[in-house]
Amino acid sequence: MSLSSGRLRFATRRTADDSEIMKDMILALIYAACCRYGTSIRNKRCKMTNWNVGIARRVITPQTPVWLAGYGSNREPDGKIHDLWVKVLALRAPDGKRVVMATTDHMGMSKTIYESLYAEMSRRFSLDRSEFMITFSHNHCGPVLKDDLVDYYPLDEEQHQLVNEYTDWMEGQVTEAVAEALDNWQPAQLFMGEGKCTFAVNRRENPEAEVPQMRAEGKPLKGVVDHYVPVLAVRGEDEKLLGLLFGYACHPTTLNFKTYCGDYPGFAQVNLEARHPDTTAMFFNACGADQNPIPRRKVELCEQYGKMLSDAVEEALVKPMRPVSGGLRSAFEFVDLDYDELVTREKLLPIAAGENAVRARWANRMLKMIDAGVDFPTSYPYPVQTWNIGNDLLLIAIGGEAVVDYSLRFKREFGPTTWVCGYANDMAAYIPSRRVWEEGGYEGGPHLDEYGRPAWLWKGDIEDRIVGTVHRLARKVGRICTVKREPYLQSTIDTGAVFMSCSYLGAGTRRQEVFFEEHSDDYFGSFRERFSDDNGRNWTEWQPVPARKSQQGEAVLELMDLSCGHDPVSGKTIHLALQRIFPKKDYTGGYHDHTLYRLSADEGRTWSEFRLLRYEDGPEFDEDNWVNPEYLETNQLYAGYNVEATTSGTLVTAGCVRATHTTESGEEESVTGVRCFAGRWNETDGQYDWSASAPLTVSTAISSRGLLEPAITELKSGDLLLDMRGSSSKPTPGRAWVSISSDGGMTWSPVRDLRYDDGDQFYSPSTFVRMLRSHRTGKLYWVGNITPTPPQGNMPRHPLVIAEIDEPLHALKRSTVTVIDALDFVTAPEPDMANLQLTNFAMQENRETEDFEIYMTRYWRPKDRQVWLGHVYRYVLSFLP
Numbered sequence: 001m002s003l004s005s006g007r008l009r010f011a012t013r014r015t016a017d018d019s020e021i022m023k024d025m026i027l028a029l030i031y032a033a034c035c036r037y038g039t040s041i042r043n044k045r046c047k048m049t050n051w052n053v054g055i056a057r058r059v060i061t062p063q064t065p066v067w068l069a070g071y072g073s074n075r076e077p078d079g080k081i082h083d084l085w086v087k088v089l090a091l092r093a094p095d096g097k098r099v100v101m102a103t104t105d106h107m108g109m110s111k112t113i114y115e116s117l118y119a120e121m122s123r124r125f126s127l128d129r130s131e132f133m134i135t136f137s138h139n140h141c142g143p144v145l146k147d148d149l150v151d152y153y154p155l156d157e158e159q160h161q162l163v164n165e166y167t168d169w170m171e172g173q174v175t176e177a178v179a180e181a182l183d184n185w186q187p188a189q190l191f192m193g194e195g196k197c198t199f200a201v202n203r204r205e206n207p208e209a210e211v212p213q214m215r216a217e218g219k220p221l222k223g224v225v226d227h228y229v230p231v232l233a234v235r236g237e238d239e240k241l242l243g244l245l246f247g248y249a250c251h252p253t254t255l256n257f258k259t260y261c262g263d264y265p266g267f268a269q270v271n272l273e274a275r276h277p278d279t280t281a282m283f284f285n286a287c288g289a290d291q292n293p294i295p296r297r298k299v300e301l302c303e304q305y306g307k308m309l310s311d312a313v314e315e316a317l318v319k320p321m322r323p324v325s326g327g328l329r330s331a332f333e334f335v336d337l338d339y340d341e342l343v344t345r346e347k348l349l350p351i352a353a354g355e356n357a358v359r360a361r362w363a364n365r366m367l368k369m370i371d372a373g374v375d376f377p378t379s380y381p382y383p384v385q386t387w388n389i390g391n392d393l394l395l396i397a398i399g400g401e402a403v404v405d406y407s408l409r410f411k412r413e414f415g416p417t418t419w420v421c422g423y424a425n426d427m428a429a430y431i432p433s434r435r436v437w438e439e440g441g442y443e444g445g446p447h448l449d450e451y452g453r454p455a456w457l458w459k460g461d462i463e464d465r466i467v468g469t470v471h472r473l474a475r476k477v478g479r480i481c482t483v484k485r486e487p488y489l490q491s492t493i494d495t496g497a498v499f500m501s502c503s504y505l506g507a508g509t510r511r512q513e514v515f516f517e518e519h520s521d522d523y524f525g526s527f528r529e530r531f532s533d534d535n536g537r538n539w540t541e542w543q544p545v546p547a548r549k550s551q552q553g554e555a556v557l558e559l560m561d562l563s564c565g566h567d568p569v570s571g572k573t574i575h576l577a578l579q580r581i582f583p584k585k586d587y588t589g590g591y592h593d594h595t596l597y598r599l600s601a602d603e604g605r606t607w608s609e610f611r612l613l614r615y616e617d618g619p620e621f622d623e624d625n626w627v628n629p630e631y632l633e634t635n636q637l638y639a640g641y642n643v644e645a646t647t648s649g650t651l652v653t654a655g656c657v658r659a660t661h662t663t664e665s666g667e668e669e670s671v672t673g674v675r676c677f678a679g680r681w682n683e684t685d686g687q688y689d690w691s692a693s694a695p696l697t698v699s700t701a702i703s704s705r706g707l708l709e710p711a712i713t714e715l716k717s718g719d720l721l722l723d724m725r726g727s728s729s730k731p732t733p734g735r736a737w738v739s740i741s742s743d744g745g746m747t748w749s750p751v752r753d754l755r756y757d758d759g760d761q762f763y764s765p766s767t768f769v770r771m772l773r774s775h776r777t778g779k780l781y782w783v784g785n786i787t788p789t790p791p792q793g794n795m796p797r798h799p800l801v802i803a804e805i806d807e808p809l810h811a812l813k814r815s816t817v818t819v820i821d822a823l824d825f826v827t828a829p830e831p832d833m834a835n836l837q838l839t840n841f842a843m844q845e846n847r848e849t850e851d852f853e854i855y856m857t858r859y860w861r862p863k864d865r866q867v868w869l870g871h872v873y874r875y876v877l878s879f880l881p
Helices: 018-036 041-046 111-125 157-183 208-216 263-275 299-318 345-352 357-371 404-414 434-439 462-476 629-633
Strands: 051-059 085-092 098-104 132-136 186-196 200-202 228-236 241-248 280-285 291-293 322-324 328-338 379-389 393-398 418-421 481-489 497-504 511-520 523-532 549-552 555-567 572-582 592-600 651-662 668-682 687-692 708-714 720-725 736-741 770-773 780-785 800-806 818-821 841-845 852-857 872-879
Touching: 051 157, 051 241, 085 157, 085 280, 098 157, 098 280, 098 328, 111 132, 111 157, 132 280, 186 299, 228 299, 241 263, 241 299, 263 280, 263 299, 291 299, 328 462, 345 357, 379 462, 393 404, 393 462, 404 418, 404 462, 404 481, 434 462, 481 497, 481 818, 497 555, 497 841, 497 852, 497 872, 651 708, 668 708, 668 720, 708 770, 770 841, 780 852, 818 872
Parallel strands: 098 132, 241 280, 393 418
Antiparallel strands: 051 085, 051 186, 085 098, 186 228, 186 322, 200 291, 228 241, 328 379, 379 393, 481 872, 497 511, 511 523, 549 555, 555 572, 572 592, 651 668, 668 687, 708 720, 720 736, 770 780, 780 800, 800 818, 841 852, 852 872
16 A cells, blocks of 8 residues: 655755756757757657658549539539649558558548458558558548548439549559558658647637638637647658658638649648658648638638648747657557437438438438338447557547547547547548537538438437547557646746645545745745645635744754655554755755654644654754754655555655765765665554665766655565666666665665666656556556656656556556656647656545546746746546556
8 A cells, every 4th residue: 555645855856966957957958959940969869760661652633524522513623733642651660560641632531442442451561450541631622532422422424433433543542652651661760749720710619701800800719629730750860851740620621613632731731842852741630520711712711721731830840849759559449339310211201302402312312222121220330540659649540520529638638649630541420529419510410411321310429439449449559548637726926836745644535735836946935735624625725834944043944745644554644754954044055854754643633743764873853953963964864755555564665865885896986875764663652663774876877866766666576666766977868767675675676777568778867756556457657757868967857657567577568658748839738848847746546536646837947037937737647448
């Protein structure tokens, strides 16, 4: 049982060596500047070897007068503005796993075409269904295709033949493009980023005729939108830009004339390929079923929107882009979407004789099928697909015309490194969310007849079915939880950041939160606390926390919370606190740290006096003489983040101490080491008897600042796992360090770096981590920062990830690494910068829901101010089944 309270570690950026901090900050600024202006240090470090990429393309503009798709009237082509394309991006991970995406400038593809293409992919290239994805831009100036919107177009026999012939030829072009991509692998690196583009308008909430006037008057438009532009940049070994994959959520319906054209996505691709010669630009439509470009119907507007979109891609390219680590996982599933009501002869007859030509054609076809004895299916097999690209990018692909609610939901649930592709694999129909289904209207109402389905309306559980399938597939490709991010505590100051710690007090659901402000690096004040007796449903008012900072003569004493939790053996709540004494009030004389603990038998309402957690002889703290040299110089200890109640009945914790390390050459060096403490309850004395281990150390060649900020946990075997923060040194890039104890924490294995379960190393900046076992899954999880490239000191401190611990291997399961939050230039609540810190978090398991809760300040420094800013956000991690 973990006693981890989730209390925040305060002094996580400051070290004894301020010159190191300054050097780290300078390196971080250089790093950010190089990223911003395209001189990518990261590229050179990665040596561009973790991916193989194949890219190919074919023109698919019809050579015969195939009608244009998307509208039901006679639309015989009168020429072209630019060609239509199929473009292919094939990815191969270091282990040989492949995936292939083909993007086209078509309005939609039927299930007939998708199945035909997939059969060819399987036969010729041995691609699994999950490894092949065909997407279409939903362009309304492309050709009609076989079996798509079969009742929509009044095609005569000649047009039917032209459509079938073109479709067969087009399928051949797609197949040959895939073959070329798979035959021409080249080493590459992937980078992901995002831009923002604002021309998409929620067409359900904003009458088209009113939008120009509303914009001219500065009135806000209504309804939900997704203006996020995800961008994947493919760079070769020489850093040459080979390919760009980008998306946007909006109908390509700027134009409705009879000229072949790619609409705004086509113009955006043309622009990007003109700016970046020898680069293939590929577009996918996100969930834009309820989004329109407004105003529209002019080529000039189409060109304008294409430029806005390509500019958003360029914006992403000049910002720091996140390298995508090697590794691929894919999953696919058909989910049955139930129809609300099947057609009947009685209801079809008046429609068949009605004035609506599209519905009349559909109704007559349905009647012929009824007369032929066809049994209509009660549901439709709807395609859902997920790719996990590296540990970084989750690509969710769903069929049909999905409304924007889906992309917004999945990005909320899986974080900012999630991309959602609608219009993939099968143009099934409009796909409403529950909200849109209840509202009705064109996207959510009874309009399945337009897509040739034997029904008018989906059942109301359509969103639940799709979301449940996405969750299953996300779990199959390694995502272990959904993540809900929400503002929690807003900063009321503009000269610093705000932070929060949290803890359960006792064995029940009584909770405490402490809220405080940082006015300069790692110096905190204005402490306030509140309590809840019902697991956070109701809270007391915030009240000042007494005696956090006091002064005696020239000396200053600060008391800072470390961790808190309940011990089932003693029945007590134990609270660890850091006592920091500055001998001089101007802070020029350094400081001395000691760890104190106190106990409560009534869920934190009353407490015992603090006692010193000691490992050597020395005096107790003297209230009348804070700067007694004997006290200051003995039992110095900065304890870690948690106390663990073990199955053997002891409490274990760990903390940082000054120690001596003997190098292989026999030289001694002063370092920061880690001691572990085991406490057993002494019923007679009413206190704990503590034993301390010898300090664990590593050479400064391994970690320039030694071992810091330890976290300790018990494995299912009964062994203890200790995780420690290291700092990068010239020969050793930054990473996390671990050791194992099989005797309750008194002796430990040699310190080694924490790795993935396949033996690969990963990088971690100088930041703390947390480990916590889930009561829901029974599994042990690690939460911390993993960077795709070697960190420079403390930076970068993003993304924040969670991963399952392989307990027998004492390693992280690579396939489970899930991003909790990341650098996010578009959807983030504050303007993210390269110096964003996603660390300094409090974490606990909700004792009722068994979700993990993280309380973290998204902490950053503006370019023009020497102060760190940030608000507190709550992250709720719900584990997927």
